[in-house]
Amino acid sequence: MTIPHSPIAHSLFRAYDVRGVYADNLTEHSVRLIGQAIGSQLRDMGTQSVVLGRDGRLSSPTLAQAVTEGLLQAGCHVTDLGMLPTPVLYFAVQSGLAPHGVMITGSHNPPNENGIKIVINGECQYNEQIQNLYERIVRGELWHQPQAGKLHTATILPAYQQAVCQQIHLQRRLRIGVDCGNGATALLAEQLFRDIGCEVHPLFCDVDGNFPNHSPDPTQPANLQALQTLVLEQALDIGIAFDGDGDRLIAVDGDGHILWPDRILTLLAQSVLPEQPGRVVAYDVKCTYRLDKAIHDAGGIPGMCISGHSLLKKYIREHDAVLGGEFSGHIVLRDRGMEYDDGVYIAARLLEILAQETARPADVFARIPEGFSTPEHKLRFASYEAATAAMAIWMQDQQLQAQRLITLDGMRAEYADGWGLARASNTSPSITLRFEADTPGRLEDIRALFRADIQRLQLTPEALPF
Numbered sequence: 103m104t105i106p107h108s109p110i111a112h113s114l115f116r117a118y119d120v121r122g123v124y125a126d127n128l129t130e131h132s133v134r135l136i137g138q139a140i141g142s143q144l145r146d147m148g149t150q151s152v153v154l155g156r157d158g159r160l161s162s163p164t165l166a167q168a169v170t171e172g173l174l175q176a177g178c179h180v181t182d183l184g185m186l187p188t189p190v191l192y193f194a195v196q197s198g199l200a201p202h203g204v205m206i207t208g209s210h211n212p213p214n215e216n217g218i219k220i221v222i223n224g225e226c227q228y229n230e231q232i233q234n235l236y237e238r239i240v241r242g243e244l245w246h247q248p249q250a251g252k253l254h255t256a257t258i259l260p261a262y263q264q265a266v267c268q269q270i271h272l273q274r275r276l277r278i279g280v281d282c283g284n285g286a287t288a289l290l291a292e293q294l295f296r297d298i299g300c301e302v303h304p305l306f307c308d309v310d311g312n313f314p315n316h317s318p319d320p321t322q323p324a325n326l327q328a329l330q331t332l333v334l335e336q337a338l339d340i341g342i343a344f345d346g347d348g349d350r351l352i353a354v355d356g357d358g359h360i361l362w363p364d365r366i367l368t369l370l371a372q373s374v375l376p377e378q379p380g381r382v383v384a385y386d387v388k389c390t391y392r393l394d395k396a397i398h399d400a401g402g403i404p405g406m407c408i409s410g411h412s413l414l415k416k417y418i419r420e421h422d423a424v425l426g427g428e429f430s431g432h433i434v435l436r437d438r439g440m441e442y443d444d445g446v447y448i449a450a451r452l453l454e455i456l457a458q459e460t461a462r463p464a465d466v467f468a469r470i471p472e473g474f475s476t477p478e479h480k481l482r483f484a485s486y487e488a489a490t491a492a493m494a495i496w497m498q499d500q501q502l503q504a505q506r507l508i509t510l511d512g513m514r515a516e517y518a519d520g521w522g523l524a525r526a527s528n529t530s531p532s533i534t535l536r537f538e539a540d541t542p543g544r545l546e547d548i549r550a551l552f553r554a555d556i557q558r559l560q561l562t563p564e565a566l567p568f
Contacts, residue, residue, distance in 0.1 A: 110132045110135055110136075110236070110239055110240075111127035111128075111132065112236055113127060113485075113486060114127055114128060114132065114136075114236075115232045115233055115235065115236045116217075116232065116486075116528055116529070117228060117229055117232070117410055117412075117413075117528035118219075118226070118228050118232075118410045118411055118412040118413070118528060118529075119217050119218060119219045119220065119226075119227070119232065119412070120136060120217045120218040120219075120220075120232065120235075121208070121211070121215065121216075121217035121529065122215065122216065122217065123214055123215055124159075124161040124165070124214055124215065124216050125161075128165070128215075128216055128217070130164060130165065130167075130168040131168075133165045133168040133169050133172070133206075133218070134168040134169065134171050134172040134175075135172060135239050135244075136169065136172065136218060136235060136239070137168065137169035137170065137171065137172020137173045137175075137176075137204070138172035138173070138175050138176050138239075138244045138245070139172070139235040139236075139238045139239050139244060140152075140169075140172070140173065140176075140204060140220060140235065141172060141173040141174075141175070141176025141177065141178040141245060142176045142238060142243065142244045142245040143222070143234070143235070143238065144176070144178060144202060144222070145176055145177060145178070145245045145247070146245075149201060149202070150177060150178045150179050150250070151178070151179045151181070151200040151201065151202065152173060152178050152179070152180055152181070152200050152202040152203060152204055153180075153181045153182075153183055153191060153194045153195060153199050153200040153202070153203045153204075153256075154166060154169065154170060154173070154180055154181065154182045154183060154203070154204050154205075154206075155183045155184070155185070155186045155188070155190065155191040155194075155203070155204075155205045155206070156184070156185055156186075156205070156206040156207070157185065157186075157187070157188070157205075157206065157207040157208065157209075157285065157286045157346060157347045158185055158284070158285060158286045158288070158309035158310070158311050158346075159206075159207070159208050159213065159216055159311040159346070160213065160311035160312065161214075161216050161311075162185070162206045162207070162208075162216060162311070165206045165216055165218075166182070166206045169204055169206060169218065170182065170253065173204070173251070174248055174251035174252075174253060175244075175245075175246060175247075175248050175251065176244065176245040176246070176247065176251070177245055177247030177248065177249070177250030177251050178251055179200075179251065179252045179253075179254070180251070180252070180253050180254070181199060181200055181254045181255070181256050182253065182254070182255045182256070183255075183256055183257070183258050184255070184257075185286060185289065185309070186258065186259060186286060186289065187285075187286040187287050187289070187290070187344075187347055187348030187349070187444075187445075187446065188205050188207055188209075188219060188286075188347040188348060188349045189348055189349050189442055189443065189444035189445065189446065189447065190258055190259060190262045190290075190348075191203045191205045191219075191221070192221065192441075192442035192443075192444070193258065193261075193262045193265065193440075193442075193444075194258045194262075195221050195224055196224065196440075196441055196442065197258075197261070199256065199258065201222075201223055201224060202221055202222050202223065203220070203221035204218060204219075204220055204221075205218065205219040205220075205221075205347070206218060207219060207286075207346070207347040208318075208346060208347075209318075209345060209346055209347050209349075209529075210317075210318050210319035210320075210321070210345040210346050210347075210350065210529075211318075211319075211346070211529070211530075212313075212317060213311060213312055213313050220232070220235075224441075225415070225416075225419070226411065226412040226415055227412065228410065228412035228413055228416065229412075229413075259289060259290055262290070263290055263293070263294050263297070266294060266298075266446065266447055266450055267294065267297050267298055269438055269440075269450075270298045270450045270451070270453070270454050271454060272298055272299040272300070272453060272454055272457040273457045273458050274457045274460075275299055275300065275301060275457075276299075276300050276301070276339045276340065276453055276456065276457055276463075277300070277301040277303070277336070277337075277338045277339050278295060278300050278301070278302060278303065278338055278339060278340050278341065278342060278453065279303045279304075279305060279329055279332045279333050279336070279338050279340070279341035279342070279354075280292060280295060280302055280303070280304050280305060280307065280341070280342050281305040281306055281320070281326075281328065281329040281332075281341065281342070281343040281344070282304070282305070282306055282307045282308075282344055283306050283313065283315065283316060283317075283318045283320065283325070283343065283344060283345070283346065284306045284308060284309060284310040284311075284312075284313050284314065284315060284318070285309070285313075285318045285344060285345065285346040285347060285348060286309060286346065286347055286348050287344040287348040287445065287446055288306070288307045288308050288309045289309065290446070291307065291344065291348075291446055292304045292307045294446060294450070295449075295450070295453075298450055298453070299457075300453065303332060303336055303338060305328060305329055305332055306328075313346070315328065316328065318345050318346030319345060319346075320343035320344065320345055320350070320351070320352040320431065321345075321350075321352060321429075321430055321431060321477060321478060322477065323360065323477055325343070326343055326352065326354060326360060329341040329343050329354055330354050330358040330360075331358075333354055333355075333356060333358055334357075334358050337356070338356060339356055339456070339462065339463050340353055340354070340355055340356060340361075340453070340456065340463045341353060341354040342449045342452075344445045344446070344449075345431065345445065348444070348445050348446060349411065349432060349442075349443045349444060349445055350363075350430060350431030350432050350443070350445050351363070351366075351431050351433070351445035351446075351448055351449050352431055353366060353449075353452070355462075355463050355464035355467055356462055356463060356464045357464045359464065359467075361467055362390075362429065362475070362477075363389075363427055363428065363429055363430070363431045363432075363433060364385065364388075364389035364390045364393055364427070364429050365390070365467060365470055365472065366427070366433065366448075366452060367383075367385060367389070367393065367425070367427040367433060368390075368392070368393060368396045368470050369452070369455060369466070369467065369470065370425055370427075370433070370435060370448075370451065370452070370455070371383050371393075371396060371397050371400050371402060371425055372396065372400045373455045374424060374425060374435065374437050375397070375400040375401045375402040375424070375425075376400070376401060377437070378402075378424045378437060379401040379402070380401065380402070380403065381402055381403065381422070381423065381424035381425075382402065382403045382404075382405050382418075382421045382422065382423035382424065383397045383402045383403070383404055383405065383423060383424065383425045383426065384405045384406075384407050384414065384417050384418055384421065384423045384425070384426030384427070385404065385405070385406060385407070385426065385427055385428070386406070386407055386408065386409040386410075386414060386427075386428040386429060386430075386511070387406060387407075387408065387409055387508065387510055387511045387512070387514050387523060387525065388409055388428065388429035388430070388478070388523060388525075388534075388536050389406075389427070389428070389429050390473070390475065390538055391516065391520075391521055391538065392470075392471055392472075392473065394406075396470070402424075402425075405417065405421055405423065405426075406508070406510060407426070407510075408510060408511040409428055409429075409430070409511055409525065409528075410428075410528055411428070411432045411443055414426050414427070414428055414432060414434065414443070415434060415442070415443070418434055418436070423436070424436055424437055425437075429478070429536070430478075431445065433445075433448045435447075435448060435451055473520070473538050473539060473540050474538065474539055474540070474541060474542050474544075474545045475536070475537065475538035475539075475545070476535075476536055476537045476538070476545070476549075476568065477536070478534050478535070478536050479534070479535040479536065479567045479568040480527065480530065480532040480533070480534055480535075480567060481532055481533040481534075481535065481556070481561070481562055481564070481566070481567060482530075482531065482532050482562075482564060482567075483531045483532060483533070483562065484531065485531050486526075486531045488531065489526050489527065489531050489532055489533055490526045492526075492533060492561045492562070493512060493524065493525065493526040493533055495559060495561065496513070496524065496533075496555065496556075496559060496561060497509065497512075497513055499559060500513060500515075500555060501554075501555055501558070502515040502522070502551050502552065502555060503515075503551060504516055504517065505517050505518060511525050512524050512525025512526060512533075512534075513525070515548075515551075515552075517539075517544075517548065519539055519540040519541070519544050520537070520538055520539025520540060520544050520545060520548050521537070521538055521539075521548070522535065522536070522537045522538075522548045522549065522551065522552050523535060523536045523537070524552065533561075535552060535567075535568060537549050537552075537568070549568055552568075553566055553568070
């Protein structure tokens with residue numbers, strides 16, 4: 103059956119999930135249609151059971167209600183898990199509560215933005231799978247069987263906490279700072295880390311969709327300042343920060359130094375590969391060039407992949423990788439059966455490794471070679487389309503003088519002693535840039551090459567962010 107065509111913004115349907123601005127392009131009406139499209143796809147597949155979760159954003163209860171209405175309209179059986187971090191929804195799917203999941207979350211984006219992450223048969227949807235939902239709505243290919251739909255509620259947080267705590271064994275007590283950034287991990291992180299044996303110093307561990315203390319994106323150094331201050335003032339071993347929906351983490355050591363996810367990935371690889379020799383370890387194009395050697399040295403096979411949590415997990419499945427991660431903080435560690443990106447679980451595994459050492463965590467990480475690098479810079483544009491068009495122009499006429507140009511995802515210009523990356527972001531209307539080199543002087547040289555190219559091509563009238 104079909105319904106009259108209702109306009110829905112195509113810009114909502116991004117590479118990894120649905121994202122938009124609440125009450126602008128992301129409305130109750132549009133989310134209801136998306137829920138009905140997801141439900142219709144499931145019904146076409148001969149299945150109808152789905153779990154639903156939401157993060158702590160102010161708009162999330164309203165949007166969760168709308169997507170529920172859409173799923174029920176298609177005749178689905180919906181189990182509403184309430185507010186929880188995204189990885190707990192993944193846990194519910196992996197545990198067999200339902201084969202499919204829908205998560206209302208704006209992830210790390212500003213408070214007025216929100217979105218939907220979609221899991222079908224245990225796999226996060228991406229690219230054409232997301233676009234197919236849009237096409238289904240436009241064509242009006244939507245099921246109408248509300249009499250077949252059922253709504254239940256369930257609680258999964260205690261089972262998740264128990265599963266994590268049963269896996270983790272700390273050989274000594276660690277004193278840690280935990281910054282939940284007022285996001286959904288505030289529901290469980292403080293107690294979970296106490297339960298595994300840590301002394302926990304909480305920071306912003308109450309859910310508040312206004313995000314009054316800092317934005318829910320821990321990859322921005324400014325958002326880590328409060329955690330760095332806490333760690334230094336309390337002389338803690340380490341500090342852990344989570345994004346708004348808990349599928350990413352960043353850390354700071356006892357000296358307040360930021361431990362970027364590619365360095366955390368290095369330590370995890372060194373820990374798990376001796377027991378899993380010859381296995382693939384995946385990393386995205388934004389990670390340090392030192393990872394390749396570190397994985398080889400630990401007995402693994404390095405594999406570079408496209409950025410994006412769904413695409414990372416796809417690469418991991420296809421190559422049966424034991425471990426994979428992104429510079430943005432998504433990390434998947436599969437040696438104990440957890441098949442998804444989970445900031446809290448990865449933090450617990452990191453603490454387990456660090457507790458095996460008598461050395462301070464800062465000294466453990468000091469053993470991992472580190473060059474000079476930048477966080478992610480964002481070159482802003484008026485729209486996703488404008489950013490993508492500018493990136494295409496640049497790739498056609500780049501003059502970056504690279505010894506090796508990797509175009510797997512944007513342009514990664516590699517040199518003997520460093521590299522620079524530019525790629526169109528899939529989560530904001532911007533070109534994302536990052537740089538790394540052996541010395542500060544060489545780092546500036548590489549940045550200067552990129553600046554000169556941007557100015558030569560007049561890609562943006564805005565002041566450059568680097």
